[in-house]
Amino acid sequence: MVIGGLDTRGTKSFCLYIAGSSTDLEVMNNLLLNERTGTEDFGTSYCALGIKTVASMAVCDYNLLSVGQDGLGDNSYVARIGSGSSAEFYNTLADLQNAPGYAPRDVHSIPGIPMLDPETLHLLPDSPCADAGTPLIAQGIVTDFDGDPRDVLTPDIGADEMLNASAVEIPQLATGPLTLEPAHPNPFNPLTNISFSLARSATVSVTIHDVRGHLVRRLASAAALDAGRHTMSWDGRDGAGRIMPSGAYFFRVQADDMFRSGRMLLHK
Structure with missing residues (x-):
């Protein structure tokens, strides 16, 4: 879970920025929320995701990508691909999914506001992240940031797992x-x-x-x-x-x- 423009490149702000390329990097079940506005210090452009090329990730899916204005106006973008004058910016998740060579990445990812408790960062009951992730048991991820068990079939997107019946392994x-x-x-x-x-x-x-x-x-x-x-x-x-x-x-x-x-x- 990454909230805010925690990674900056000059006057650019990203939740997640991947500079190289990888044949085994998997980006899944991440909540990428950039809440910066276009008038702040890093606001010439701000994005949920930034990658140097479409080959930067072997797998990227089952994520929530969101920016302050849902990628519409105010220099906010769901993603940037490339660097310098050749960089391409994508306003919405749908635009990113249709970017040249990007498919099949993020075909199951979702846009929107994640709906978090502002103090605990736990998901609220009506969060779109609920049951929207994919199991990462093979990668060794079986609990959330509280130590609670992940749902074995449909985990939540992000670091928190709302407790429900199917998360009970016993x-x-x-x-x-x-x-x-x-x-x-x-x-x-x-x-x-x-x-x-x-x-x-x-x-x-x-x-x-x-x-x-x-x-x-x-x-x-x-x-x-x-x-x-x-x-x-x-x-x-x-x-x-x-x-x-x-x-x-x-x-x-x-x-x-x-x-x-x-x-x-x-x-x-």
């Missing part, structure tokens, strides 16, 4: 209208069971995801289930019947507007 603690049990057996090979209980009838979907959050298999899709305990099994295969490799996977159970998730390990 599913047996999730009670109420939807109660989820740990996968059993776990680790497993070749089959594991996912059990949950409904306090009332509900429309239920059960999905399996890999560590990057990609959908692997649907075990149930909008199924009408009665109140009580239910069990579904996963045989370690994807939707096309292919055997999945060993590793960690996540299961997600959604009942109406409630959801829970848990972790399991396929070990061969």
